[in-house]
Each structure stands twice: as C-alpha cells, then as structure tokens.
Amino acid sequence: MGQPAVVEVRDLHVVRGSTRAVDGVSFSTEPGQVTGLLGPSGCGKTTLMRSLMGVQIVQGGTVTVLGRPAGHRDLRDRIGYVTQDPSVYGDLTVAENLRFFGRVLGVDGGEVDRCITAVDLGERRDAVVDRLSGGQRSRASLAVALLGRPELLVLDEPTVGLDPVLRRDLWAMFHALADQGTTVLVSSHVMDEAERCDRLLLMRDGRLLADDTPAGLLAATGADEIEGAFLRLVEDGAA
Numbered sequence: 275m276g277q278p279a280v281v282e283v284r285d286l287h288v289v290r291g292s293t294r295a296v297d298g299v300s301f302s303t304e305p306g307q308v309t310g311l312l313g314p315s316g317c318g319k320t321t322l323m324r325s326l327m328g329v330q331i332v333q334g335g336t337v338t339v340l341g342r343p344a345g346h347r348d349l350r351d352r353i354g355y356v357t358q359d360p361s362v363y364g365d366l367t368v369a370e371n372l373r374f375f376g377r378v379l380g381v382d383g384g385e386v387d388r389c390i391t392a393v394d395l396g397e398r399r400d401a402v403v404d405r406l407s408g409g410q411r412s413r414a415s416l417a418v419a420l421l422g423r424p425e426l427l428v429l430d431e432p433t434v435g436l437d438p439v440l441r442r443d444l445w446a447m448f449h450a451l452a453d454q455g456t457t458v459l460v461s462s463h464v465m466d467e468a469e470r471c472d473r474l475l476l477m478r479d480g481r482l483l484a485d486d487t488p489a490g491l492l493a494a495t496g497a498d499e500i501e502g503a504f505l506r507l508v509e510d511g512a513a
C-alpha cells in the first residue's frame with residue numbers, strides 16, 4: 275500500500291441553510307499530490323474545505339487530517355489555508371504581515387523572505403497591502419499560508435482573477451511544493467485548470483461526480499477535454 279492519507283473524508287454531510295451543501299462525500303488524498311477540487315459555483319467546494327479545517331458544523335461523517343480529527347489543535351501549524359477573501363491586514367505592508375504571522379507561528383526572518391519570494395512579491399514587500407492589486411493581495415495571503423512549510427495546503431480558488439502568466443506561475447509553484455512533499459488541495463470553478471492537477475475531484479450539487487487523474491477521467495468518459503468529461507458525467511447521472 276502507499277503512504278497514509280493526508281486527508282480522509284468519509285460520508286460527509288453538511289447542510290447550510292436549506293441546502294445539502296455536501297451530500298455524502300468520501301475521498302482521501304496522498305502526500306505530495308496536487309489535487310483539484312473542481313465544480314461550478316455553489317457546488318460545495320468551500321464548504322468541503324471549511325470542513326477539512328474544522329470550522330464548519332457538519333451533520334454526519336468523519337474528516338481526518340494528518341491522522342487527527344479536523345480542527346484538532348495539533349493541526350494548527352501543519353496546515354496552510356487560504357480563503358477566497360484575502361486574510362492579510364490592509365494597513366500593513368506585505369513584509370509586516372508576514373512578520374506578524376511569522377511571529378505567531380514562531381518562524382524566523384529567513385522564512386518570511388522565502389515565502390515572499392515564493393509568491394513573487396519581492397519587489398512589493400514594502401507596499402501597504404491596501405495599495406496592491408487583487409491578485410497581489412491574494413498572493414500575500416498565499417505567502418502567509420506558506421509560512422512554516424505546512425504539510426497540507428488548502429487553497430480556495432487561489433487563481434481567480436489572475437492573469438494567465440500568474441496563473442501558470444502559481445500552478446508551477448503548487449507542483450514545486452508538492453514535489454517537496456506538501457499535499458496541495460486547490461479548488462477552482464474553471465475547468466481548464468483541471469489538466470494542471472495530478473488528481474481531480476469533480477463536484478456538483480454537493481456530491482462527488484468523479485475522483486480520478488485527468489487522463490483517467492478522459493479515458494473513462496471518452497471526452498477530449500475535462501469540461502466535456504464533466505458534462506458527460508452529469509448527463510449519465512441524469513439518465
């Protein structure tokens with residue numbers, strides 16, 4: 275058998291308002307892979323990620339992360355989480371934000387510099403976050419999440435609104451992190467990002483439609499791109 279799962283989700287059920295936001299989802303992820311959580315807006319991606327972080331009330335099922343129940347205090351500095359809203363202070367500079375969060379985690383200045391460089395914000399390190407573009411702000415949040423080299427990175431739509439060059443560079447960074455052993459879970463509603471993942475979880479209406487490699491998914495559905503594969507799975511499910 276392979277290495278133990280980093281994330282193990284079993285029969286997860288989450289209701290938000292009157293919606294079954296996550297409706298019986300099970301999967302596990304292995305170390306050192308970039309797993310994409312893909313599906314249309316509102317299909318439950320954020321809710322699933324919140325469940326992994328232990329910040330979502332769940333109605334049923336289990337979520338185990340690095341061998342601990344989701345939300346366990348031992349996990350705090352072993353997971354990096356980037357939400358859709360930038361989670362950095364607007365009135366501090368990039369470097370000040372990193373130093374602040376770095377102190378909370380007990381990492382040194384070298385680690386702060388490494389993370390700023392990793393997201394390519396070296397030239398803007400002394401810029402106040404409120405004066406950065408949206409994409410730069412997202413990258414500042416990502417830099418915070420990289421502090422301390424977490425074993426698991428959970429990234430909620432990190433590439434939304436970024437230009438193609440930056441998107442490409444960020445995906446290259448996710449793979450470089452994975453090659454160093456980090457497990458990366460990235461959500462996106464843009465199907466053309468699917469081919470950049472080692473593994474895909476396709477979601478719709480709170481359920482997993484598929485859990486496969488991009489090539490495996492294309493082979494299984496006979497489609498020639500992931501969007502087509504997604505549509506075929508939806509049509510088969512409706513048939």
Ligand SMILES: Nc1ncnc2c1ncn2[C@@H]1O[C@H](COP(=O)(O)OP(=O)(O)OP(=O)(O)O)[C@@H](O)[C@H]1O
Pocket residue numbers: 290291292293294295313314315316317318319320321322463
């Ligand atoms: N705070 C809330 N109260 C009630 N319902 C909610 C709440 N947040 C989300 N939902 C509902 O739960 C479902 C799943 O939402 P979720 O945010 O997990 O989807 P998503 O796939 O992340 O969407 P997006 O790509 O737009 O971020 C949706 O039907 C949404 O309307």
